[in-house]
Amino acid sequence: MNQRVAIIGAGPSGLSQLHAFEKARLNGIDIPEIVCFEKQKNWGGLWNYTWRTGLDEHGEPVHGSMYRYLWSNGPKECLEFADYTFSDHFQKNIPSFPPRPVLYDYITGRAKSENLDRYIQFETVARRVEYDQDSDQFQVVVEDLKTQQEQCQTFDYVIVATGHFSIPNVPHLEGLESFSGRVMHSHDFRDAEEFRDRNTVVIGSSYSAEDIALQMYKYGARSVTIGYRSSPMGFNWPEGIKEVPLPMKLQGKSAQFADGTDQDDLDAIILCTGYLHSFPFLEDSLRLKTHNCLYPDGLYKGIFWQDNPKLMYLGMQDQYYTFTMFDAQAWYARDVILGNIALPEASVRLEDMTTWKTREEALSNPFEDIDFQTDYIKDLCAATDYEDFDLDAAANAFKTWEHHKVENILTYRDQAFVSPCNGEKAPVHHTPWLNALDDSMAAFLATEKELVVKAG
Numbered sequence: 001m002n003q004r005v006a007i008i009g010a011g012p013s014g015l016s017q018l019h020a021f022e023k024a025r026l027n028g029i030d031i032p033e034i035v036c037f038e039k040q041k042n043w044g045g046l047w048n049y050t051w052r053t054g055l056d057e058h059g060e061p062v063h064g065s066m067y068r069y070l071w072s073n074g075p076k077e078c079l080e081f082a083d084y085t086f087s088d089h090f091q092k093n094i095p096s097f098p099p100r101p102v103l104y105d106y107i108t109g110r111a112k113s114e115n116l117d118r119y120i121q122f123e124t125v126a127r128r129v130e131y132d133q134d135s136d137q138f139q140v141v142v143e144d145l146k147t148q149q150e151q152c153q154t155f156d157y158v159i160v161a162t163g164h165f166s167i168p169n170v171p172h173l174e175g176l177e178s179f180s181g182r183v184m185h186s187h188d189f190r191d192a193e194e195f196r197d198r199n200t201v202v203i204g205s206s207y208s209a210e211d212i213a214l215q216m217y218k219y220g221a222r223s224v225t226i227g228y229r230s231s232p233m234g235f236n237w238p239e240g241i242k243e244v245p246l247p248m249k250l251q252g253k254s255a256q257f258a259d260g261t262d263q264d265d266l267d268a269i270i271l272c273t274g275y276l277h278s279f280p281f282l283e284d285s286l287r288l289k290t291h292n293c294l295y296p297d298g299l300y301k302g303i304f305w306q307d308n309p310k311l312m313y314l315g316m317q318d319q320y321y322t323f324t325m326f327d328a329q330a331w332y333a334r335d336v337i338l339g340n341i342a343l344p345e346a347s348v349r350l351e352d353m354t355t356w357k358t359r360e361e362a363l364s365n366p367f368e369d370i371d372f373q374t375d376y377i378k379d380l381c382a383a384t385d386y387e388d389f390d391l392d393a394a395a396n397a398f399k400t401w402e403h404h405k406v407e408n409i410l411t412y413r414d415q416a417f418v419s420p421c422n423g424e425k426a427p428v429h430h431t432p433w434l435n436a437l438d439d440s441m442a443a444f445l446a447t448e449k450e451l452v453v454k455a456g
């Protein structure tokens with residue numbers, strides 16, 4: 001096969017794609033030439049923690065949005081690779097809600113085991129992608145950030161795996177310009193320690209607002225007032241966290257919310273207002289324009305750009321499932337490129353997208369959202385040889401997780417789930433999340449006995 005495929009991004013989605021091709025190659029299948037461009041020094045995408053905010057050492061926007069003490073916000077059983085389980089990687093059964101370094105080790109462990117780095121050009125940023133109708137190929141301009149040299153290469157397929165939780169959505173809230181405390185977006189949040197004994201406001205009512213409010217609580221902020229636009233998260237918040245409606249009126253260091261709640265002596269406002277899908281390197285006719293939703297417009301099977309299916313996107317959906325979904329998408333994309341799956345004509349693709357989009361528009365609660373994304377992954381997996389696993393069990397685990405959060409938002413991470421891949425039930429972690437201040441892999445993987453010995 002003398003075709004060439006460009007993969008842009010070596011985060012979890014890009015690594016799934018590399019793995020899918022590598023698996024085919026190891027099975028004796030002739031695969032195209034694959035080149036993956038990654039702007040960071042290392043792989044793992046958002047899971048590759050950086051202390052940096054703003055611009056990186058090359059003057060590029062920092063990709064990372066994860067914070068130092070982030071722990072998985074969903075059960076690991078719902079994101080497990082079917083062909084490389086947590087037990088395969090760690091050689092033991094581990095608890096359900098690992099801290100970031102453990103998940104980083106898992107994702108990159110599968111990639112390391114296949115030496116996938118040989119396909120990746122690190123510190124190389126995609127600058128421009130254009131499609132040439134005459135040759136039916138893409139011109140991809142990349143810059144080596146170390147030498148600042150640009151280079152143009154030709155590819156038959158382009159797979160965009162650059163993520164969509166990196167460029168912050170920063171709305172203007174009235175009065176912010178005169179607020180004398182700190183204002184930041186969750187993209188730049190790294191450590192709640194700096195807010196110990198501080199009064200904080202968190203804007204937003206989704207995953208970032210929820211988890212950053214919990215981080216503030218865990219690390220000793222004096223108060224957290226969460227301002228929501230549409231509806232509150234409604235959890236049973238501990239004393240010190242409350243949810244109030246926007247808009248808020250700011251004056252000096254004081255805020256007044258729509259329900260009359262006043263908060264004085266405010267030190268910081270954290271905008272947990274989500275992210276923008278941003279692809280500055282794509283020519284306009286190739287650029288996905290969407291918001292954070294379960295079925296972005298214009299992507300057949302949630303992957304193929306309708307106007308030019310040789311351009312593919314991975315992981316552009318809002319995510320219940322993450323690594324599992326990226327694998328399912330990567331397998332499907334690979335099989336289309338290898339000619340195992342024939343894409344139908346444009347009108348049939350449009351009809352399929354419309355059916356999914358219509359269903360998405362009718363979704364009215366998280367359980368329906370979970371079923372939607374489960375069915376989406378099932379639809380992809382049915383067409384490929386991705387390893388069998390019990391997706392219904394994963395969907396049920398997500399629903400149980402939702403119940404746990406409603407029961408007690410402080411303890412949901414202390415629960416244990418059953419793997420949909422090998423049926424093993426996870427052990428309960430030795431330390432409740434709220435008291436677990438050491439997020440290292442060694443501490444997480446240690447047994448209670450080992451911890452006692454270490455403590456002396």
Ligand code: FAD
Pocket residue numbers: 008009010011012013014037038039040043044045046047063065066067070071072073074079124125126127161162163164165166208281314315319321322323
């Ligand atoms: P990313 O991880 O964003 O990776 C994209 C890669 O593309 C990066 O390496 C980036 O450097 C590279 N790139 C970008 N632009 C270019 C360019 N022009 N040229 C070359 N390379 C480029 N998911 C979970 O499963 N569990 C969690 O607990 C969880 N917590 C999260 C917490 C936060 C704060 C955030 C923001 C997300 C969280 N997620 C979580 C979701 C996360 O989106 C996925 O887990 C996953 O990282 C998405 O993988 P990706 O490869 O699609 O994108």
Ligand code: NA7
Pocket residue numbers: 073165169171172186203204205206207208209228229230231246272273274275292319
């Ligand atoms: P999300 O899930 O896209 O949520 C964005 C939130 O920001 C949502 O609650 C929005 O409110 C709120 N928002 C957006 N614009 C505004 C304005 N102008 N004013 C007030 N509130 C606003 O992003 P997250 O960062 O929470 O989560 C993204 C990923 O990061 C996720 O995968 C996590 O695992 C971590 P709305 O509800 O629309 O009124």
